[in-house]
Amino acid sequence: xxxxxxxxxxxxxxxxxxxxxxxxxxxxxxxxxxxxxxxxxxxxxxxxxxxxxxxxxxxxxxxxxxxxxxxxxxxxxxxxxxxxxxxxxxxxxxxxxxxxxxxxxxxxxxxxxxxxxxxxxxxxxxxxxxxxxxxxxxxxxxxxxxxxxxxxxxxxxxxxxxxxxxxxxxxxxxxxxxxxxxxxxxxxxxxxxxxxxxxxxxxxxxxxxxxxxxxxxxxxxxxxxxxxxxxxxxxxxxxxxxxxxxxxxxxxxxxxxxxxxxxxxxxxxxxxxxxxxxxxxxxxxxxxxxxxxxxxxxxxxxxxxxxxxxxxxxxxxxxxxxxxxxxxxxxxxxxxxxxxxxxxxxxxxxxxxxxxxxxxxxxxxxxxxxxxxxxxxxxxxxxxxxxxxxxxxxxxxxxxxxxxxxxxxxx
Numbered sequence: 369x370x371x372x373x374x375x376x377x378x379x380x381x382x383x384x385x386x387x388x389x390x391x392x393x394x395x396x397x398x399x400x401x402x403x404x405x406x407x408x409x410x411x412x413x414x415x416x417x418x419x420x421x422x423x424x425x426x427x428x429x430x431x432x433x434x435x436x437x438x439x440x441x442x443x444x445x446x447x448x449x450x451x452x453x454x455x456x457x458x459x460x461x462x463x464x465x466x467x468x469x470x471x472x473x474x475x476x477x478x479x480x481x482x483x484x485x486x487x488x489x490x491x492x493x494x495x496x497x498x499x500x501x502x503x504x505x506x507x508x509x510x511x512x513x514x515x516x517x518x519x520x521x522x523x524x525x526x527x528x529x530x531x532x533x534x535x536x537x538x539x540x541x542x543x544x545x546x547x548x549x550x551x552x553x554x555x556x557x558x559x560x561x562x563x564x565x566x567x568x569x570x571x572x573x574x575x576x577x578x579x580x581x582x583x584x585x586x587x588x589x590x591x592x593x594x595x596x597x598x599x600x601x602x603x604x605x606x607x608x609x610x611x612x613x614x615x616x617x618x619x620x621x622x623x624x625x626x627x628x629x630x631x632x633x634x635x636x637x638x639x640x641x642x643x644x645x646x647x648x649x650x651x652x653x654x655x656x657x658x659x660x661x662x663x664x665x666x667x668x669x670x671x672x673x674x675x676x677x678x679x680x681x682x683x684x685x686x687x688x689x690x691x692x693x694x695x696x697x698x699x700x701x702x703x704x705x706x707x708x709x710x711x712x713x714x715x716x717x718x719x720x721x722x723x724x725x726x727x728x729x730x731x732x733x734x735x736x737x738x739x740x741x742x743x744x745x746x747x748x749x750x751x752x753x754x755x756x757x758x759x760x761x762x763x764x765x766x767x768x769x770x771x772x773x774x775x776x777x778x779x
Contacts, residue, residue: 369642371525371566372406372445374399375635377600377622378416380457381432383424388626389432391653395634396439398651398658402636408525409440410448414600414622415455415538415572417502421495422460426502433506448523452503453534455572455600456541459495468492472540476551476579489517493539518557522564528641531564533557533594535571537578551582554589555686561593566639567674569594573601574621591617595671596637598622603630607648607664615671620648633658644668 376395379388403409413433418425433450440447471488493516500516503509517539521532537552550573561567569590575583590597591610596618605623609616623633633652640647646668651658690705698704715735717728730738 369408369526369528369640370406371528371530371639371641372399372403372409373568373596373598373637373639374409374411374440375414375598375620375622375637376411376625377414377572377598377634378455378457378603378624379413379429379432379626380416380419380624381425381428381626382419383422383428386428386432386626388632389428391658392432392435392439394653394656394658395436395651396443398660399440399636400443402638402649402660402663403443403445406445406638408446408448409443410523410530410532411436411440411450412532412568412570412598413450413452414570414598415453416457416600416624417452417455418458418499420460421458421498423498423501426498429502430506446525448525448530449521450506451521451532451534451570452499452506453570453572454496454499454536454538456538456545458499459538459541460498461495461543464494468494469542472542476540476549489539493517493536495541496536496539517553518560520560520562522562528566529562529564530566530568531562532568532570533560535569537571537573545577547577548579550578552578552586554582554585558589565641566596567594567671568596568598570598572599574599577601591615591671593671593674595674596620596639603627605631605633605635605650605652607635607650609666616669617671618646618668623650623652639668641668 381388399409411433417429437447437450468491471492475488475492504511516536518533518535521534523530523532535552535557537550539552540550552571575587578586591612592615594617598620600622602621603624604621606619606621608619610619611617620635620637622635624630625634626632631652633650636649636651638647638649639645644667645665647663647665649663650661652661653659690707692704692706692709696704698708711732713735714732715730715738717730
């Protein structure tokens with residue numbers, strides 16, 4: 369079975385003068401050209417649907433998406449539905465922005481961001497009120513929730529379960545937002561996973577737009593719970609795979625569907641579940657047609673972390689695991705955790721000429737004094753603190769011996 373995902377992003381719709389409004393037939397025609405063997409279609413928009421989050425802009429968006437959906441439903445392919453998330457351009461920075469800015473500053477402060485009261489959320493998300501109403505209208509939702517940081521959409525395709533986790537990375541957006549300052553409370557998304565055959569996560573801002581410490585934690589969560597990640601914002605249109613020993617995640621960064629002074633276009637992603645193939649077609653607007661680049665095709669393997677049904681610790685337990693057990697403070701970082709401390713590893717001394725003999729252990733607190741006490745200059749291998757302690761001269765070791773790092777349980 370083959371499942372197709374139409375990935376559009378950064379449409380930037382204004383109340384008038386939208387060139388993309390005349391390209392619906394070109395968009396759906398391009399999709400039909402590569403989706404002949406696809407049995408199910410899903411449309412995903414990764415933010416910046418409007419230009420400034422205004423109601424009249426979303427009125428245009430309703431017509432545009434409605435036209436695309438109608439054309440897709442008229443094809444022989446089963447259209448599963450549409451998924452929408454907001455971006456920074458979906459923020460309506462109105463008269464209340466001065467008040468909202470106080471909440472945003474409080475949440476973004478590294479010293480207090482871990483203590484944010486839940487009641488701040490609705491005030492901060494007030495800029496997305498028009499987006500949420502637009503989403504409810506397009507998806508025929510029974511009610512509109514205005515405090516959503518993340519949510520889950522689920523689809524069935526001939527017995528295949530597809531989950532799409534939607535994450536609102538734009539909730540703290542400001543006008544002229546610089547990179548590296550956004551944060552997302554990871555605990556809100558940690559429990560938002562279900563057993564599925566394909567796990568997709570969508571958010572607007574790539575990782576580099578989040579604060580570095582938050583970005584690492586956020587990426588770790590996403591990559592441990594996703595097969596496919598779709599983003600927007602940077603108008604780049606890149607595709608890549610990120611692999612580590614525990615997970616393999618496929619990324620597609622959205623091109624802008626409508627923007628000035630950049631190439632505009634969209635992606636079509638094809639998942640062949642029977643052949644275990646993953647193919648991405650990038651369509652770029654060229655004069656009067658969407659031209660397809662040569663598709664990138666790779667083997668599609670499920671994220672091993674998902675296949676093995678690993679679980680993610682909830683926020684309360686993770687905080688307990690990282691608790692120092694004492695009220696330490698730092699002038700820059702608000703909450704000090706175990707992960708913020710470095711402890712020298714325990715070492716073992718092994719004789720190269722007689723490796724089978726008993727090995728001498730050196731406790732972590734004695735490593736520096738032990739190494740500095742040796743008087744002969746010989747090459748030896750040390751862990752990462754080598755340059756820190758020995759930047760002014762050669763490493764001092766001892767004849768016929770080597771220092772090797774080993775795990776120090778409990779440190």
